[in-house]
Amino acid sequence: MTKNYDYDIVIVGGGPAGLSAGWSAAKKGVSVAIIEREEGIGQSVRTSGVTWIEDAKSFGIPEDYYNKIKNYAFYSPNNYVLKSDSEPHAAVLDVRRTYQFLAYKAASAGANIFLKTNVIEPLTDDNGKLAGVKATSMKEDLVFRSKLVIDASGFYSVIGKGVGMVSQWRRFGTGAEYESYVDKINPETWHLMVGNKYSPAGYAWIFPLGNNRVRIGVGIGKPESQMDATQRLLELIESRPKPIDQLGRIIPIEFHYGLIPNEGLRSSMVCDNLILVGDAAGQANPLVLEGIRYAIEFGRIAGTIGAEAVIKGDTSKESLKPYQDSTKKDIGSKISAAIKVQYRWLSLKDEDWDKELEIIKELSTEEFLDFLKADFGMSNVIRIATHHPKLAIRQLFDMIKNARNCIDGMKGK
Ligand SMILES: Cc1cc2nc3c(=O)[nH]c(=O)nc-3n(C[C@H](O)[C@H](O)[C@H](O)COP(=O)(O)OP(=O)(O)OC[C@H]3O[C@@H](n4cnc5c(N)ncnc54)[C@H](O)[C@@H]3O)c2cc1C
Numbered sequence: 509m510t511k512n513y514d515y516d517i518v519i520v521g522g523g524p525a526g527l528s529a530g531w532s533a534a535k536k537g538v539s540v541a542i543i544e545r546e547e548g549i550g551q552s553v554r555t556s557g558v559t560w561i562e563d564a565k566s567f568g569i570p571e572d573y574y575n576k577i578k579n580y581a582f583y584s585p586n587n588y589v590l591k592s593d594s595e596p597h598a599a600v601l602d603v604r605r606t607y608q609f610l611a612y613k614a615a616s617a618g619a620n621i622f623l624k625t626n627v628i629e630p631l632t633d634d635n636g637k638l639a640g641v642k643a644t645s646m647k648e649d650l651v652f653r654s655k656l657v658i659d660a661s662g663f664y665s666v667i668g669k670g671v672g673m674v675s676q677w678r679r680f681g682t683g684a685e686y687e688s689y690v691d692k693i694n695p696e697t698w699h700l701m702v703g704n705k706y707s708p709a710g711y712a713w714i715f716p717l718g719n720n721r722v723r724i725g726v727g728i729g730k731p732e733s734q735m736d737a738t739q740r741l742l743e744l745i746e747s748r749p750k751p752i753d754q755l756g757r758i759i760p761i762e763f764h765y766g767l768i769p770n771e772g773l774r775s776s777m778v779c780d781n782l783i784l785v786g787d788a789a790g791q792a793n794p795l796v797l798e799g800i801r802y803a804i805e806f807g808r809i810a811g812t813i814g815a816e817a818v819i820k821g822d823t824s825k826e827s828l829k830p831y832q833d834s835t836k837k838d839i840g841s842k843i844s845a846a847i848k849v850q851y852r853w854l855s856l857k858d859e860d861w862d863k864e865l866e867i868i869k870e871l872s873t874e875e876f877l878d879f880l881k882a883d884f885g886m887s888n889v890i891r892i893a894t895h896h897p898k899l900a901i902r903q904l905f906d907m908i909k910n911a912r913n914c915i916d917g918m919k920g921k
Pocket of ligand 1: 520521522523524525526543544545546550554555556557558559625626627628660661662663664666681682683684727765766767768785786787788791792797798799800801803
């Protein structure tokens with residue numbers, strides 16, 4: 509027997525994007541169902557959970573949900589740079605607690621959450637229009653009818669693909685990490701490692717969580733490399749290149765694995781009765797594979813604009829377009845400039861990486877962090893490009909400037 513439900517908005521996926529969309533939509537007074545296929549929110553961790561304290565605070569994430577970082581170590585095969593700040597700016601989240609915090613917020617605003625419920629395909633009406641989703645839960649068939657679907661299913665964009673709006677990502681990152689006990693680690697210092705001995709197309713990391721707990725991982729870009737991320741992680745833990753050699757015993761406690769799109773924003777993020785958000789929409793910084801704050805921020809916008817469209821009685825593509833426009837305006841050109849830098853990074857050989865670190869040494873800590881954040885605001889880029897006398901650094905930032913100019917030009921700005 510099929511169970512039937514009726515909601516104003518159905519959200520597929522209980523990750524940061526879906527939970528944030530659920531919160532902001534429910535706050536507007538519409539009925540909301542968030543559908544998550546796992547048994548618990550944040551059950552399988554698929555992220556390293558690094559974000560920025562400023563963003564975490566603005567989202568209301570309690571301070572004891574993250575470990576604060578103020579030293580940023582960067583390693584190439586034969587070079588090393590350490591950037592330090594008097595104040596911490598980065599945060600390593602307790603991912604499960606943070607996502608459950610977002611879930612409680614959504615629930616307290618009125619959203620319902622269905623766990624262990626797998627969305628399998630879109631539901632269409634007699635005219636072929638999207639009218640909800642079909643799902644299964646514990647061998648039961650479920651039908652969720654809704655005026656609007658928000659696809660926050662992450663990498664797989666299950667509804668976006670189901671309605672033929674998007675296809676599977678071709679460029680993406682794979683990441684494997686162990687959350688581990690280690691004997692020795694400075695809890696305020698993170699470590700990023702680049703070059704072939706760490707990752708053939710990506711980077712490796714050690715992100716501390718405090719109390720001798722760290723996430724040690726490696727990310728590998730596809731299709732640039734065929735290497736398996738889990739295999740490379742095991743090799744790194746076995747061979748212990750610097751700085752992994754300084755951790756003492758490494759005792760894995762939990763394994764994490766995930767995929768992240770790496771093509772920039774989807775050209776279309778809305779169609780009639782459908783919004784894509786978070787990884788489903790390509791809202792991640794491809795340079796350092798960072799997407800949580802975008803998922804929360806744009807999840808909130810998607811929920812608000814979606815709920816307003818429902819209240820207005822018009823969930824057409826045209827009515828939802830302000831969401832797509834604001835996303836593209838906010839991060840479109842930053843993400844495209846980050847992709848450009850990433851292509852450059854992917855072309856570097858080990859000895860080039862050693863030289864690239866010399867460029868990074870020239871940057872102030874603030875400039876370095878803006879760079880990692882893909883915070884390529886035009887004023888930032890011009891300031892850095894003109895204030896640094898070394899040719900290499902000017903060339904790097906001129907490249908970003910040109911990428912931005914080109915994209916803004918295409919948008920007719
Ligand atoms: C290895 C790795 C490391 C990363 N490290 C960082 C980092 O340090 N900092 C950072 O900011 N970002 C990081 N990211 C990226 C970040 O994790 C994502 O950008 C972010 O999780 C996107 O959120 P989302 O809600 O869109 O998708 P997700 O977090 O993927 O959530 C999607 C949810 O939908 C559910 N779902 C999927 N399909 C269905 C279905 N058919 N039915 C029901 N439910 C479904 C899933 O179970 C999941 O809970 C990393 C990614 C990877 C792969």
